[in-house]
Amino acid sequence: MRTIALFTCVIVAGFSVGAFAATEMIHQQGRAFSVESISVKKGEAVTFLNDDTVPHNIMSASKGNEFNLGSQAPGTSTDVTFKEAGDVQVICAIHPRMKMMVKVTD
């Protein structure tokens, strides 16, 4: 019984690793990011929330931290975990005025 309880706790803990709350929330409203830059530690997640009225395509081509959220619909959020230290330029491919920097530290 104790084994089952422990195993259950471990399973729950495991899921929470995958779903752990991001430390930073970036909003997208009025075709703009809510901040121009943020600083996060390597391995930390950032949540990109599309609270605008149109889809966005948030992405980065910065080496070591490339990502692409595809077409992110209004009313959805996605976590991005940065694996490498350095400056990450994040843009919306659809709306070129949307630019921000994520500084990833060790």
Add this chain to the structure above:
Amino acid sequence: MPAPGSYRSRILAGTIASAALGMLGFSTIGFGAAVVGESRKVEITQKAPSGIDALKALYRRPASIPFPKDNPYTPEKAALGKKLYFDTRLSVTSAQSCASCHSPGFGWGDGLAVGVGHGMARLGRHSPTIVNAAWSAIFMWDGRLPTLEDQALGPIQSPGEMNMKLDDLMARLASIPEYKPMFETTFPGQGMKAKTLAQAIATYERTVVSERAPFDAWIEGSEKAISEDAKRGFALFNGKAQCAACHEGWNFTNEGFQDIGLPSTDIGRGEYLPGVIKMQHAFKTPGLREISRRSPFMHDGSLATLEAVVDHYDHGGVDRPSRSDLMRPLSLTAQDKADLVAFLKTLTSELEPTAVPVLPR
């Protein structure tokens, strides 16, 4: 009962397994080292303009033209830039100027489906207007140039367009006696070089601003300035027809890139962002000022009339992975379409004639 060692092993294995499950359950990998989680639905509260007056306020004309800090306006610079803009000697054949493809007579375009370049060869895309370029964030249909100064030099050097090497051009301009003192006065200590040539042309282009149209009079309070049809069209533009999702603000563009489903093999912005599906066949959203003078329309000049443009959006275009999520059949009625066209026509001003400058000899 299992041995303690075995028990610890099972916990360790379970931890690893469950962590992996967690990752699988909530994560997929992007195209790089960053780890992208699964998207979640979120309850949000949209801030929508309340009422017609709030909506109108979003379209008010700006009070002044923005000029960049590294290329501020001076009257001398704009005047020199105008001479250069209209000077055919900027092309290798001395037959084409900037104004050949961006003519005031055609709403600062050329009135053709696609431009005509060096040797009268047809180009691949429609010549875009330069009206209100001062407010642009990025240049060319595919966004490949970041500033208007870069844009000014692009067509001059392009083999398919004016086909002029910059070194040759500067030597040719230096051989025209009246140009040199103009550059010296306009750019003290810098004189005649490609950088100042680009700065002068871009400064002139920034002064090309759409004039007051009936729409401007209406949003400033003159109710009789536009028809009732056009007022309904404005409501549709911001509502059922969803035009304002991209054609927003006083110049009716957010400078964004969308695949609007035109049946063309040109991948546009996709050439510069090959890994981004939504950029395949995507082109910059043009502003709509002076639109009645700018037919035919679209990046390929494939639609001859505003009616055809509205029909295209009503249909939704070619359904493909890159097509904008905003593009879908709209179910507009014949009256809706007529109202939208009536509204679009209110964005055209009574443009003042542009005087062609006397060129240096």
